[in-house]
Amino acid sequence: MSTQQIIQRTIQDKWQMTLQKNTSIHQAGLVLPPGNWETFDPFLVMAEDNMKKGAFDYHPHRGIETVTYMIDGVLNHSDNxxxxxxxxxxxxxxxxxGRGLLHLEEAPENGYAHLLQLWVNLPAVHKMTTPRYQDILHATLPVRIEHGAEIRVISGSSGGIRSVTANYTPVIMVEITLHAGHSVKQDLAADLNGFIYILSGSGAFGANKLTGKKNDVLWLSTSVDHPSEIEIGADEALKLILVAGKPLREPVAARGPFVMNTEEQLNEAFKDYLDGKFGSWTDENQR
Structure with missing residues (x-):
């Protein structure tokens, strides 16, 4: 019986996220800048936000999934x-x-919320699906333990340890904590686009041993036809998020909070919103 070749991923590209002051209560930076639909597929944009209460008002979404990971602080969320x-x-x-809702995400009074938010594109067949929430608590995450490493599986799997998170678009998302001087490998199925965002520490990444440090974004080389893995080594204590997803290879039409496949669908989304088909927002919708 032949064993399928395992490709060793390299780091194809690297850039750094920089937080900038938007207002007195909101700092933000782009981890994945918008507009790179084909390159980042199935991911649309990822931002890091550090905010206080009042940074955002309620707003609509359609056609995407938002994935919010808390770096620290507290975030209250509600919808209509x-x-x-x-x-x-x-x-x-x-x-x-899915087909649309109104929601609000904000820090508590006298507190703050420091977070990453990733937008994952929905396949055309699921653009208008019923909205749903999955709150994935850190303490309940499946954990893979290796020598000097702890991998918490938010979505998908790592070394045979699997999350129960349901996906419309297959996505691996893991939080990796690695002690200095240790290394670990994350397995990736064939045909996944992926990246690493470094929350703290520094290390060497991929088969090309590219160095990375806090706030660096590392884009992985592709492996379309074969399963693969990425090796991560810590020069100093390292914490990072690794995300990989299966490309949809579908047209993207994006404007504001809506992401569809055609301009006609986008125009319909805005019309539905203005016509009240997303529902209304009242004080009772807020915490």
Whole structure:
């Protein structure tokens, strides 16, 4: 019996995220800048936000999933369908906007929320699916333990340890904590686009041993036809998020909070929103 070749991924590209002051209560930076639809497929944009209460008002979404990972602080969320919750350090929320909803994410009074938010594109067949929430608490995550390494599986799998998170678009998302002087490998199925975002520390990444440090974004080389893995080594204590997803290879039409496949669908989304088909927002929708 032949064994399928395992490709060793390299780091294809690297750039650094820089937080910038938007307002007195909001700092933000782009991890994945928007507009790179084909390169980042199935991912649309990723931002890091550090904010206080009042940074955002309620707003709509359609056609995407928003994945919110808490770096630290506290985030309260609510929507116009009666859903409410609170996320703390290490927690993740996987929100499927689907056909549309209105929601609000904000820090508590006298507190702050420091987070990453990733937008995952929905396949055309699921653009108008029923909205849903998955609050994925850090303490309940499946954990893979290796010598000097702890891998918490937010979505997908790592070394045979699998998350129960449901995906419309197959996505691996893991939080890796690595002690200085140690290394670990993350397995990746064939045909996944992926990246690493370094939260703290520094190390060497991929078969080409590219160095990376806090706030660096490392884009992985592709492996379309074969399963693969990426090796990560820590020069100093390292914490990072690794995300990989299966490309949809579908047209993208994006404007504001809506991501569809055609301009006609985008225009329909805005019309539906203005016509009240996303529902209304009242004080009762807020915490």
């Amino acid at each position: 369908q009666g859903n409410r919750g609170q996320l703390k350090q290490g927690d993740t929320q996987w929100m499927t906007a």
